[in-house]
Amino acid sequence: MATDPEKAAFKWTASAISTDGSDESLSVGLQISKESENEIKYRTCSWQKTAALLFSEYICLAMVSFPWSFSVLGLVPGVIVTVAVASSCLYTSLILGRFCMKHPEMRDICDIGQYLFGGSRLAYNLTAMMFILNNIFIQGLHVLTGSKYLNTMSNSAECTITFGVITSIICFLVSLPRTLNQMSGLGVFSAATMGIAVLLTMIFAGIQSEPFGFVEGVKPLVTAFPVAGTTYISGMSAFLNITYTLVGQATIPSFIAEMKNPKDFPKALWAIAIAEVITYSLCGAIVYHFVGNQYVTAPAFGSLQPVFKKIAFSFALPTIFFLGALYSSVSARFIFFRIFRDSHHRHSNTLLGWSTWIGIVAATWVGAWIIAEIIPFFSDMLSVMSSLFGMFIFWAMAYLTLYPGKSKWDGPLRSAETLMNYGFIVLGAYITVAGTYTSIESIIQSYQAQEVGGVFTCASNAL
Template identity: 65%
Template sequence: MDHPKDLDAKQKDVDHDHEVVSDGESVRIAELVQEEQEHQIKYRTCSWQKTAALLFSEYICLAILSFPWSFSVLGMALGVVITILMAAIVLYTSLILWRFCLKHPEVRDVCDIGRILFGGSDLAYNLTAIFFFFNNTFIQALHVLVGAKLLNTLSNGARCTIIFSVVSAVICFFFTLPRTLEQMSFIGIFSAVTMGLAVLLAIIFSGIQGNPFGFSEALGAPLVTAGPPPGTTFVTGMSAFLNITYTLVGQITLPSFIAEMKNPKEFPKALWAVTIAEVVVFTICGAVMYHYIGFQYMTAPAFGSLTTTYKKVAFSFAIPTIVFLGSLYSSVTSRFIFFRIFENSHHRHSNTFVAWATWTAIVGFTWILAFVIAEVIPFFSDMLSLMSSIFDSWFGFIFWGMAYLTLYPGETKWHGAGRSLETVFNWSLIVLGLYMLVAGTYVSIQSIIDSYHANAVGSAFSCASNAL
């Protein structure tokens, strides 16, 4: 058995090793930035402020307007508690992710992390890449459909939904063409501001409109409960919980953001800023709109619970976010493919015809595929929930519990009471991720079955209006 003094010496050695690694990280990051100085296109150029703009554009999104629905299912008190709790967990896991990226500055995206976590396995890398690609493409498809929904709502369904979907995909395609995230960050600021205005208007309109859209004397005045209202089932309750969770989970893009920062050590500044903002905005939006609309008249997104004029005015401010956020996910996916094609080629960082033609073709491919997925799946909303259960359980929880265990190998993870408690917490994150994988998959499949039984499923490539 080791003598206590020997254990102290080992702990000092561990701490010293971490200090050496930290110095090595700084040197390696500086080398990676310096390597790009002679390149025509430089990727590691984002300040923490520009990274914050990208984060704000990702999190301050249309999904905020689904929080009132989640609150109406879970109840006011439970909805607030879950929102704050999940935001705190996502903040913690994002900081673990950041520390992991600092330790491995060569990481370009979450696929590289998948390879490292599973011992350099090519199989793990390829499976992570598949998850990564389809997760992002389904989010793009969502924005194709939401863009069509917006145009249908504003025009009273004056055109075939397929045409509006094509228009949405084409517009998003052009906004995806910039090859660096720094170039996109400026649009991200505008996107976050206008989405914030959309949320603010929706909250105000819900309070001044009198009765919510669809009001009837039979259903009565809006009702609000602290807990789940009577009749709430496991499927609907779990769906509301997953809706909050999947909106807050966004770590899949963070390695790509960190990889394009001039100084990745400043990433926590951007992360804390967006986390504080999202907790405030998400909670206020969910609570206030639920208070005025009640569970009888609630829709998702909550724009649908506003009367016609208010609905159109508030929804129109979401246009930049619908376009930009889909473009951001397409850009991250396209960059992954582009870097793999030109792994060791000068085209990767040059303004050559081959580089731009390839980039444009990749971006176009992602949007064509997103359009097809959006139109060919008549139960897209439930399918998106299913995909989120499969992907976000890994990218939101399991990966980062594993990353923590990798950062503290062997006995180092049990040094001291604090470190031991943190280790147990990270094991619980892995268990939580596995639960969400199983429960979320079950709930999503059951929801698809229920939709078919209720004849609530449309047809593929339908012209029918999907307006709010």
Template identity: 55%
Template sequence: MSEKSAYKSASPDPEPAQPSIPYSRWAAIFGGPSVTIGPRIAGLPDFVKNDLSDSEDSSSAIVNKQIAAEDGTDIQYRTCSWQKTAGLLFSEYICLAIMSFPWSYSVLGLVPGLILTVVVAATVLYTSLVLWKFCLRHPEVRDVCDLGQILFWGKEWAWWGTAVMFILNNTFIQALHVLVGAKYLNTMTASDDVGHCRTVMFSVVVTIICAIGSLPRTFDMMSKLGTASAIFTFISVLLAAVFAGVQGKPSLYDPSTLGEPLVTAFPVKGTTFVNGMSAFLNISYTFIGQITLPSFIAEMRDPRDFPKSLWACTIAEIFVFSIVGAVVYAYSGNQYVTAPAFGSLDLVYKKVAFSFMVPTIIFLGTLYASVTARFIFFRVFRNTKHVNSHTVVGWSSWAGILAVTWVLAFIIAQVIPFFNSLLSVMSSLFDSWFGFIFWGVAFFRMRTADKEAGRRHSPVTDWLGIVTNAFLILVGIFFLTVGTYASVQGIIDSFEAGAVGGVFSCATNGI
């Protein structure tokens, strides 16, 4: 039986008695050893069941077996502490997309923008906790594709559909970093003669650098690079906010034509639905990153500690995104704000602040490439020596998978060569599923499993969960339909207005 069809025929096994650890309601929110793991949604697939005895607890035993299987091997995967996982989360979320917040606030108005920032952060925190609880029940899950198949009743089409969206989402993010890398190099060399087709050339350079940076095969190594990346990003956005205040007036300040910087608490009259939706999608995209979380949890030595990483990252996100977005917008105003917001700074300030973003431009793209490569690699070489040993076949296959994803990313970056619209497209097409719909469905599947196992919940908590998760599914459908329309229309409007160059344009895209 293939791995993809294994879940279909498996029937849920009754959940064994949990270890005698005191139950804590707080553990369901903050994690720790007292977490109560709920009953499985689907039965154990054959490739896992064959390694377990009837007396073993199906959740903790799987993790223990995975760790034991790696003892003494060259390449080990379940090695991340919650601190290292937090480093991965910081590197994923404290990213370049923060610099789209000033533009989003200029469209939405400062008050709705700040409120949406907190609401979206709280929503992502909640859905990430739902995801974590689901992964605890199914620790054999290695990525969101495994999870997607279990969620939708073990159907093979669910695995393939999730896999396609998973790979496309990650490749689009890689493309975003190719685009921004070329934007950075164009900005830094604006006065230099570097050739006729500078943007395509710079995109090739960034693609090659990122492909090389993707080569590490474990998240243990990537977490160290990710922590450094997050620190540099924090310095970059902090400098952008400080420089915006120091210079006083935004770049290209022209009071006779555009007037003084206008900062509004609410959307200005004439704000179009397409622009408003795009601004909302930009904020949502920056927070929504649940697509990688199953992969991160799968490499934790103790997955019960994951919420510690999640809370630390979410709190930091709210403060950093809100403060940087509001400060830069306050000094740039509606007329002078750009996306990314480095374009609102004077030349020297812009170059300094933008330069600290370079590690993130490179690393975050490599992180998503690594997640994609890991997904494909484990499917091809599961239960072979190439997974845990340094073999020519293993390393050449790993490098080949990475090369293909980066070539695709390069092409996408040339076809959709503008920052805001690329963010909006990714948010509407993929975040609708991986930010909302999946986790609403996960709640209802876990609720059904709990009822069948006789686990009781407070009526108030139960109804609140039903209403909340039904709403999340509706929000996801709204993103997928209306959001996609707004994103595509925004791209059409940008091309018609001549605001961007054409496909594979040689013209500079510097800010």
């Protein structure tokens, strides 16, 4: 049970939050006050800890695929697309934050999906399915990268499938904490080490004598715009790689639902938005400049000479384990809360509660391992996730519910903003339809070109 000092601290926080008298603040304050009696408390994250979770989500493995995207799009379009998508994601995330603050009773994107579609239970279930699949795909990406790391670092004859199992088990153990507050410290460490990995990749790309796989007489080719013959499928795949890395809003409602004061969320969001534009653009441009079109890989560690590759890749290891665990935790929390809606198992240290939590987490990692074996290539998995689970339509609809009826056309600026959000709906539909087509076609072409050994293969996938 909570101690008296803990109860007092929670009640003081609830009182402080509700001083402005708004319905939203009163609702959050009531939730915190109710939790003061619980063994496991959820609304405990400060904005700094929420920022740490966001940093761990965005300073991630996918950013080392940016040099490959830049090699397809060209240097100039690559930077433009990065800034444009980042700006769009910042804006839509701010809209989503305002929506969540207006509706603090909503704990995840599935609650929002049901609300946006008129309370439809079908909308709730479909959103839940897509939400869980999105998170498991991201976990699968980390299982895939973990097996790549273990194959790259070792000369063992172990089967790649075994390395995937090892990665899944480690990630499963990291996923076990029940609250995001408990995971925020690991998030800081994950983001810091991933930042070092990216910095080292840029430095090593510049100081190495030539990229890995260099062919004598074939100097790295760097272009400002796409090279002649660039196909729609490859260009769309590069765009989706960038989009996936920046479109991480599906977890934002879950993060806000555990904040002590959700009104502080924009502080966390602006901190990560500024950092991601700078780091993504620099990583993409600098590494691409030194390795060129012929030698670039996704992830970019593969473009480095063996010693440099192993050093930089090793600093990404905490992110491989933690970020997948974060998505597993968010998925497990959603399922766990639905199983124990009003039960004391939801917020108490009971045998049934912990057994159920552990079982759900384990199930997500089994699913992730299966996906990693079915789609065993980095860039195409990013493209699939971006096209299937892009959420621009959701955030535009959230805006339209914040300004119902004629209020959305109240003045030139509001009207322009409304038109922009209708544009996001069109963009979201385009990404889903065209992106899914190009992603599947790219996967088919990868198998036809024998760029991968096949599904559930023991063949090494080392960089």
